Amino acid sequence: MLLDRIKILLKERALTLAELERKLGFGNGSMSRWNKSTPSGDKIQKVADYFDVSTDYLLGRTEKRRYYDLSEKERKDIAVQAEELIEGLTNGENLNFYGEPATKDQKDRLLIAIQTAMEMNKREAKEKFTRKDYRD
Template sequence: MIGNTIRELRKEKKMSQSELGKFIGVSQTTVTAWETGRAEPSSTFVSKLADLFNVSTDYLLGRSDSKKEPYYELTEKEKNDIAVQAEKLMDGIESGENLNFYGEPATEEQKERLLIAIQTAMEMNKRKAKKKFTPKKYRD
């Protein structure tokens, strides 16, 4: 069931249902409905979930045991480069005016979550770029 897969992948990313919903543009109630099997995500959201969790849509839908799309998977070097870029971005944010959430200084937990969000977004963009610029003969 797709709901179980979504739950497992969300927990691997250490995300709450609310955080997942915000990332892909749905409410926490919708994520709960997907995870409990009361509803299923549309194809648009299946694609967004696959990008976010770095898995194939076939894996999400239970059509494949393979999580990855082989060529588009990021290498360890690419992941490390993204992590360095994300850290630099966070340093830049923190070195400017204080990083605040709702008028209060950001906690270490909030900063860590922001870093995870930045890295995830950067990884998604890198995979999309790799997919876009892959010569046709190498595409799936």
């Protein structure tokens, strides 16, 4: 599992295993043997830090790459909140752009922008306020 995850991350960065070993100061070919032997925690942490992922992700304990990534439920909750915000905007006062009532396309784009901003804010809050012992 560990080596499989590393290979996915390598492919995303267009790197080879040998290049990663050199960058991290590991012995030539040492990582390819990780299928048969478990590396030290320090080495796993070094790889996790390099790719900005959690050690739990590398070890296959979670699908979330970082502790502060949003879960699917959190994304759905934000979508509902954004939808409610749009409804409030459209029901309270007319939503206008340049003095004209907003079209459906304009409202849809606004909804996407609000959802994206809310997801970014939630992720930032999780990153900032999650206790260190809950991060990995």
